[in-house]
Amino acid sequence: MGARRPREPLSRERALAAAIALVDAEGLAALTMRRLAAGLGVEAMSLYYHLPGKEGLLDGLAEAVIAEIEAAAEAADATVAGDDWRTRLRQRFLAARAVMLRHPWAPGLLGSRPTVPAGVYAYYDQIIATLREGGFSYRIAHRALHAFGSLALGFAQEVFRPAAAGGTTDVDVAEAELAAMAEKLPHLTAMMAAEAHDADDPTLGWCDSQVEFEFTLDLLFDGLERARG
The missing domain is CATH 1.10.10.60 (Homeodomain-like)
Structure with a gap:
């Protein structure tokens, strides 16, 4: 034996x-x-x-997710040739999103922690460095960080997030309630009917689809390009 x-x-x-x-x-x-x-x-x-206890465990999880995002972003950044700030940031944010899609609980966890994981500061420092290398002033870089919000970490912060408070979003119930109010909310109802996500569309929330995520990034990048000029 x-x-x-x-x-x-x-x-x-x-x-x-x-x-x-x-x-x-x-x-x-x-x-x-x-x-x-x-x-x-x-x-x-x-x-x-x-x-040290459940809160220490949750803080550790948040730190681990940020470390995974940092590693993924650095790997993505290494694939971009030259100093194309837009491509670098786009690849960085999409790499962060891939991490979030692997861990769909992570956005709610990050939003619930009382302190910011230390790795977040280093991550955002690299975003600012990329903007500076792309010709942006610190003032515009600062405004860009506010505009990016949670997109830089790979997800869109929704206005109402029951999951972050320990609740859940029942999509079927929400759609039924919306249908019941169709007469009073014709435009919202029509938009929801037209924009219902496909089952294969990766998402981290009711409206946080891949197409919407990338659309928002490109919109912000276009605005930054104009602001730089």
């Missing part, structure tokens, strides 16, 4: 990787210290050495 392989030691990175896998599969509501510990084959108290 062969020797038993030693168990992989518990680390913060290993715990966060397991937490991300769990949340990807079952959602944030399924994540508890006890559930995570069981999946890792350790006692729940062992996790507290690496992640």
